[in-house]
Amino acid sequence: MAELIRLESLRVVYSQKVVLDGLDLTVAPGEFVTVCGQTGCGKSTMLRLILGSEQPAAGKVLIDGVQLPRPDRNRGYVPQKYSLFPDKTVLENITFGPETEEFGLLGRLTPKFFKRREEFRAEARRLLQQMGLQQADAEKYPDQLSGGMQQRVAIAQALIMRPKILLMDEAFSALDPGTRSEMQKLVRNLWRETGTTVLFVTHNIAEAIYLGTRVVVLGKESPETPARVTLDLAVPEDCRTETGYPRREDLERMMKQVEDAALGGKLELEMAEFAG
Template structure:
């Protein structure tokens, strides 16, 4: 009886159907300060207010040290704000849990488990505890799960011969493919990716971007994607948040630009070659990284203003 309930629960790993406008992630007046080694403190995020709706793909862009990864770690539950609140899936974040899937830049896979074991690890935990694995029902469930995992891995571009390999036997790109499959197998409402593709070569990166986009379109989790790469942010995201480093004495939020990106279904390789994309890319790059180049005033110009802004879209 208990096992049957657990099985039902495990099968309901599927993201619940939500209204499109439902807020999935909310950061309210979030301030984060770090103590410095020589005394004093540094404010990384200052009174940050961000709301991300269910099913959005949000890229966070900005210079090094502007608080992109800090933001992600707070949503994950790995760090907590000094002031303000972080809410995920309607509940405040108090610890790391399965509400968020996580794909870091490195060490994304358990090195002591094969590709298949890595992908099955989460759903097996969701099905039952360690002791429940002696029951035949678990092994039946595992067979079904294995079929699902095989489909997922094939979709992510792996070959069946790779399933029994250990992460150390795979290339960096393959490892990240498995890491995404591992996270998606849990069907989390939120998927957090911290510079997940930054260590990959351009061609692997491009193919992974396409696969991530396809996977997102299929299951529509809410994605928070931290990156340094402007074109990656614009290609993948439906919304881009540009953060800037907080300067002492400033009272406003770190969010420099919060804009909607025109979203199409055309392949990324085609999209990245269009003139509109190049213009948009150049403009956002200037917004995100100009301060370090010239330090001039950061005001969105015509092109970005033409994009539907978050406030505009709601009207």
């Protein structure tokens, strides 16, 4: 199987606490991998390692077979606490990435820049429309937008770079249920259309199963032990109905598997004894 991302025996230590140890994972191009696990188990850390903004204490992160020392345009990132530039309009927020990549911060007073800027702006407007935002929103500032709208802008900001890999950290956790399910459909459609490889962290197990072609669970034996992959579950396309959701019985079975893997065998045992 072709592989785009390979995590090899990763170890991460923060102030002498081992957060991840011996973590292995490979992701093929075009997969939509959702990542679940209890709070503090290292999901965001794993995304930052793939992004390249952090390096492991031991082990390797290989992207297309190569270790990369820092983030680049091939890896888009929508962080857990997204932050748009408050002093830039929606349009300026989205075009900042490609403008800076091509012209840096200083090389902007040339005719070529103004021509390219129009092209970036046209692309940003197209993305906004695709994300269900109005053209009038393009001139607004972030604090004039709802959380859901800001989240769409943050996603557009990542998408305009056309990354090969899109890393999203609890991107929908602050949204109301209606907006959330709209955004889920949108991201799944975008993934289908662009073939981008996605890693998506979420606490919502139903969301993980709906979005993912594969659900990876990070779990711990106890709060002191580092997390490892406790479940790597394929979500077969043929268990989905025409709504895109897995059939009820499949969904319930998979949710139970994910829940058990996230809590760890030990906790499950304690609950069973308690229930008995």
